[in-house]
Amino acid sequence: MFRFRALVVTAALLLPAAPAHGAPTPGPVAVPREARAVDTSHPDRWVGDGTPASCTSGAVVRAVAKGGIIRFRCGPDPVTIVMRRTAKVVNTSTRVVLDGGGLVTLSGGGERRILYQDTCDKRQTWTTSHCDDQATPRLVVQHLTLVEGNSTGETYDGGGGGAVFVRGGRLKIVDTVFRDNRCDRTGPDLGGAAVRALSQYHGLPVYVVGSTFSGGRCSNGSALSSIGVSWSVYNSTFSDNRAIGRGANPQRPGTPGGGSGGAIYADGNDFTVLVADSTMTGNHAREGGGAVFFVSNDRTGDLVVRSSRLEDNPSDGFETSPGIFFLGHRQVVEDSIVR
Numbered sequence: 001m002f003r004f005r006a007l008v009v010t011a012a013l014l015l016p017a018a019p020a021h022g023a024p025t026p027g028p029v030a031v032p033r034e035a036r037a038v039d040t041s042h043p044d045r046w047v048g049d050g051t052p053a054s055c056t057s058g059a060v061v062r063a064v065a066k067g068g069i070i071r072f073r074c075g076p077d078p079v080t081i082v083m084r085r086t087a088k089v090v091n092t093s094t095r096v097v098l099d100g101g102g103l104v105t106l107s108g109g110g111e112r113r114i115l116y117q118d119t120c121d122k123r124q125t126w127t128t129s130h131c132d133d134q135a136t137p138r139l140v141v142q143h144l145t146l147v148e149g150n151s152t153g154e155t156y157d158g159g160g161g162g163a164v165f166v167r168g169g170r171l172k173i174v175d176t177v178f179r180d181n182r183c184d185r186t187g188p189d190l191g192g193a194a195v196r197a198l199s200q201y202h203g204l205p206v207y208v209v210g211s212t213f214s215g216g217r218c219s220n221g222s223a224l225s226s227i228g229v230s231w232s233v234y235n236s237t238f239s240d241n242r243a244i245g246r247g248a249n250p251q252r253p254g255t256p257g258g259g260s261g262g263a264i265y266a267d268g269n270d271f272t273v274l275v276a277d278s279t280m281t282g283n284h285a286r287e288g289g290g291a292v293f294f295v296s297n298d299r300t301g302d303l304v305v306r307s308s309r310l311e312d313n314p315s316d317g318f319e320t321s322p323g324i325f326f327l328g329h330r331q332v333v334e335d336s337i338v339r
Contacts, residue, residue, distance in 0.1 A: 028277050029277050029306055031235070035207035035209050036174065036209065037099075037209075038099070038140050038142065038172075040099040042069070043069045044068030045063050045066060046071055046072065047059045047070060047074070048073040049073060050073045051075055052077070054074070055072060055079055055081050057081060057084040057085060061083075063087075064089060064096055065089075065090050067089070067094070067095065067137065068093070068096065070097060072099075076103075078105065080107055080147075083107065083108055085112070086112055086114065086115070087114065088116045089117035090124055091121075091124050091127045091169075092125050092127060093137040094137060094138070095136065095139070096137055099142050100142070101143050104144055105144075105145040105146075107146075107148050109148055113150070113151040113154060113163070114146050114164065115165070116161075117137060118156075118157060118167040119137070119168025120132060120157070132168060133168075133201060134168055135201045136170075137170075138171075138172070139166055140174070141176050142173070142174040142175055142176060143175050144177075145176065146163040146164065146178050146181065146194070147163075147177075147179045147180055147181070148179075148181065148182075149163035149181040149182070149194075150162050150181070151182070151184070152184050152185075153184070154183075158198075160183045160191050160218065160225055161183065162182045162193045162218065163194045165195075166196070166198070168198070168199045170204065171195075171197055171200065171206045174207070174210060175209070175210045176211045176212075178195070178212065178213045178214070179214050181215075183196070185219055185245065186245045186246065186256035187245060188219075188249035188250055189249050189257075190220060190245075191218055191219060191243075191265045192224060192225030192265075193216030193217055193223065193241070194213050194216050195208075197224070199228070203230060205232040206226070206232070207234075208232070208233045208236055209235060210236060211237075212237045212238075213237070213238045213239075213263065217244055218243065218244065219259065220243050220245055220249070220260050220261050221264055222242055223241045223264060225261065225266075229266070230271045232272075233273075233276065234278065235278060236279075237279045238264075238279070238281075238283055238291070239279075239281050239282045241283045242284045243261050243265070243285040243287070245259035246259050247259065248287040258287070259286035259316075260289050260317075262283030262289065263292065264289075264293065264294075265293045266301075267295050269301065270296070270298065270300040270301055271296065272301060273294055273302075273303050274304045275292070275304070275305045275308050275310075276307055276308060277307050279308065279310075280310045280311075280313055281313065282313070283313045285316065285317070286317065287315070288317050288319060289323065289324055290315040290319070291324060292323065292325070292326075293325050295325075296327065299328055301329055302329050303330070303331045303332070304331075304332045304333075305332070305333045305338065306334045306336065307335045307336060308336045310322070310323050310338045
């Protein structure tokens with residue numbers, strides 16, 4: 001067992017510091033205002049007319065394409081909408097806020113991705129000459145459940161993102177449950193059974209707040225996966241997510257590649273991953289990083305674990321500390337359990 005307080009890891013070197021005797025139990029890490037849920041009290045449009053039957057896949061697809069603040073009127077009871085098509089953001093939207101009110105589940109039915117945004121996809125309208133770094137659209141997913149999304153075989157822009165794929169603009173996730181999502185089983189840099197993120201505006205982080213990720217299966221990063229993207233994760237839970245690829249990245253000869261980052265896979269250059277007030281248990285990587293795989297190719301990136309618990313996240317191949325493979329500038333673990 002490793003119990004850390006104010007622990008700093010530089011590159012792959014572990015330098016534990018014993019906690020001070022009688023040190024107070026740390027309080028919760030404050031969630032920044034910009035990471036909190038969006039006020040949806042004045043929606044731009046509704047999905048449904050008050051009955052479960054009116055809340056259809058087609059209604060969701062049309063609402064997301066129009067953009068704005070979207071809420072659901074599906075009756076007083078929980079409802080599951082099985083998506084017959086992927087809901088796609090049109091890049092002329094300034095923002096798309098999808099608020100399920102805690103009652104709505106969107107299901108990919110095990111056959112398709114649920115939500116898609118890509119500012120560099122001309123099919124969704126190319127709005128700038130710098131699609132890799134533009135401020136909008138801003139996609140917010142809150143008070144929603146996303147299950148059984150599957151992006152297997154979706155290879156555009158590298159694939160991945162079984163439930164949600166976002167390239168460009170901004171992405172924020174608040175109070176959302178991701179369960180049993182899938183993406184391709186192999187591939188050296190393919191990932192994100194739940195969420196795949198690329199090219200966020202000005203390198204600003206993807207915020208994930210108060211959300212749950214379980215049962216994800218993908219080559220890498222079976223909850224969150226990214227290249228060159230920063231993440232700020234607060235008050236969230238990751239369990240039973242598995243990186244099932246084989247051969248790592250770059251893949252070993254004779255293997256298809258993958259198998260790293262049971263829950264989180266982060267690759268690229270200058271980026272930061274913050275995991276705060278969160279729990280990661282029972283995740284697994286066939287290769288490296290049963291909980292977190294973090295590689296900053298130019299050694300400028302930082303991994304920060306604060307007031308969190310990472311336990312029982314086996315890495316079959318390699319790790320630099322329990323459940324973590326880290327290669328970068330600094331790894332900081334504060335007031336956390338990692339074992």
